[in-house]
Amino acid sequence: MANLVEIRDLRVAFDGVPVLHGIDLDVRPGEALGLVGESGCGKSVTWLAALGLLPSKAKVSGTVTLGETDLSGAPQAKLEKVRGGRIAMIFQDPSSALNPVLKVGRQLCEALRLHRGLTGNDARREALRLMDMVGIPDARGRFSLYPHEFSGGQCQRLMIAMALAGEPDLLIADEPTTALDATIQAQILDLLARLRAEMNMAIVFISHDLGAVAQVCERVCVMYAGRIVEQGAVGLLFERPRHPYTRGLFDAIPRLHGPRTPLVPIPGTVPDPRNLPKGCAFQPRCAHARGFCQSERPDLLAQKDGRKLACAFPLPEGSEEVEREVRREGMLQ
């Protein structure tokens, strides 16, 4: 099937400092794609750039296509139609999405008018349906309340309802659960999975919670310092990571079961975009790096097993069944 979204060689620089160095990314219709990586690696910027939402000081190049439509360099008016329409985004910063001085029902109706031309009672009926769908109890009674009269989890759900107003083909959820309690987080993840199935909508799930990503997504992209370093099916990547960085991310997570051993951190920190190391950007923190890695940057190349990988000396491929079980039990919990 044709891709829903294709991003090619997407580059972003702020004040002359490049922070995205050429991202190629496809989203297929209906799939759930996870984007992981440490803070500052470019997860949010990738999608903000794709949707034309970066401030004007950002220098963006590359192409982004949505079906037949070329979004790169499209006029704002056209982009606005796409945003909230075929592509909706739930932002990392929740305060930015709901207007605090407007009643939530009105905000939903406004989104429905904008994206689906619904007005009056039709809009109201549909808004109530959306509120029900995302699990706001007593939607009718709470239609005329302001955002601050809802709990954090409910605001998150209202944002999801807003995002669904345009019946998007793609929902980009940027850290949709980080600010929420564990029990509410579970509700929201459950909701996203259910909505995706019901609406046959693709989801891009940006998170640094690898556990949550594993539960929601089929495919994962691991980003480091503005590049994709490994990409593939969730099971493949999580059970047999080949990039030392992917592996490092897993090893750093404490376990919920089994012995309580010291954790395995990734040494060092993410590089400053103004001062990237030569060669592979991960090399200074990598236990497997050799001289070659300091001079040559590996390209993201397709592998036999279907993944893509950017590493000159990846972890061995065919680790035995046993080791896989151990990893499953241990690191992923």
Added chain:
Amino acid sequence: MSPLLEANDLVRVYAGRKGLFGKAVPVRAVDGVSLRVNRGETLGIVGESGSGKSTLGRLLLGVDPAQGGTVQFDGQQLPEAGTQAWRALRARMQMVYQDPLAALDRRLTIATQIREPLDIHRVGTPEQREARVAELMRAVGLRPDQAGRYPHELSGGQRQRVVIARALATDPDLLVCDEPVSALDVSIQAQVVNLLRELQGDGRLSMVFISHDLKVVRNLCDRVAVMYLGRIVEEGPSEELFANPQHPYTQALISSVPEPGRALDSRVILQGEPPNPARRPSGCAFHPRCARATDICRGQVPDLIPVAPGQTAACHHVTGARATRAA
């Protein structure tokens, strides 16, 4: 030996924000909490946002005055906040907060800030203080050449290590950590968790570790207390509590930690909303979200009762000290 820290029946009520109709509703942020921390032990505190974890942490140090209950530190009643005796005692009990940048002064070098408590409590000679700062920096894994750096020149994990080094400067007996790793990436979080593990190593330091990250809590804590709406609803040895949670809220909480390989639908997904502390439900505060709730839960507040060796839970539907372990 008496526990290092013992709290009995702590209560903290905030006046609360004005509601919709301009009436201030009191919030019982901490509502009758008792706990003890033994020497060399780490007690974890987990629970829903707003359940009173941070407030409890402040009460334990006397930074925030309790309206009811007592705190005993090293067998002595905690002196009133602000008094000379209390200030002197603060050298032995320190706090680490979530946001290292907010805790640090951006105009001062990190060495100056690590030395600050030594200056305040007039510990040693200037030379001894210098040496102590170097020793602390080494202990938390900061390089000597970083002494002259400013907070914004360090990474998040390094900043948090500065905060921890400063908290350790006076060689305290107790460290209260409030979400110390929550703002950090997993990779860096592991560095700080390991540092805290090392500090536990020699058995002299006791810790109260407040966090919503159950995986980190399990890794670090000997015992864990679970809070819900101002009360402890379950407490026990970390290993036991995670393997065998008894309170329905604890069960939901542990089950909500995402685990790859476990389907979403096998998790206990709580229905209903997190509670509003200004409108505490009658009886067991958890009952509106609890699948097992019956009439007694709506009417009567359950007491903490022993459910296993060293483990207590406050639930009408948990039977006392269970004999066999459910498979």
